[in-house]
Amino acid sequence: MVCFQSEYIHVEYHAEDKILVCQWYGGCSSLQYRQALIKSIRYARQFDVDYVIFDRRLLPPIAEEDFEWTLDFIYKTFHLLPLKRFASVSAFDVLAERQQQIILRQNQKQLPFETRSFGDLTSAYEWLVGHA
Known part of the structure; x- marks a missing residue:
């Protein structure tokens, strides 16, 4: 099921495997x-x-402000998801x-799931x- 689609991202949910797939198609604004x-x-x-x-x-490199925001956002929200793997x-x-890699490495200690x-x-x- 497609959840969200734009010119820069496609997000879909695969109910049979309980997987959310987020595919970036290119760059976008900071807000987007x-x-x-x-x-x-x-x-x-x-x-x-x-x-x-x-x-x-x-996805091209993100701006420094978005990079810092992402680190903070993931630290505050991502680890709260009931995920088994990412x-x-x-x-x-x-x-x-x-x-x-920096984002994943810095947050790996807080993430209660495998990445x-x-x-x-x-x-x-x-x-x-395969690990389900």
């Missing part, structure tokens, strides 16, 4: 980026998902991928459902 993350968290709560995939392959698909852009990075969406999905 923040709203997309907030909506994604709301959908994860609404559907009581077990797994989340963030496919960031096409998979990220690595960004093609080297700086964007470095940002993602892992992948090079493609199929591998991420298989890792989640």
Whole structure:
């Protein structure tokens, strides 16, 4: 089921596997980026998902202010989700991928679920459902 779609992100829920998939299609404004993350968290709560995939392959590096906001936002909200596992698909852009790794590394201690990075969406999905 498609939850949200725009020119920069596609968010869908796979009820049979309780997975929320967030695929970034490109850059967007700071406000759009923040709203997309907030909506994604709301959908994860609404559907009581077990797994989340963030496919960031096409997301360019985010602004420093958004990077700091993301660190704070994830620290305050993401760890409260009832997730079992979180998979990220690595960004093609080297700086964007470095940002993602910092975000995951800094929050890994607070996250009560397993996280892992992948090079493609199929591998991420298989890792989640293979461990269900």
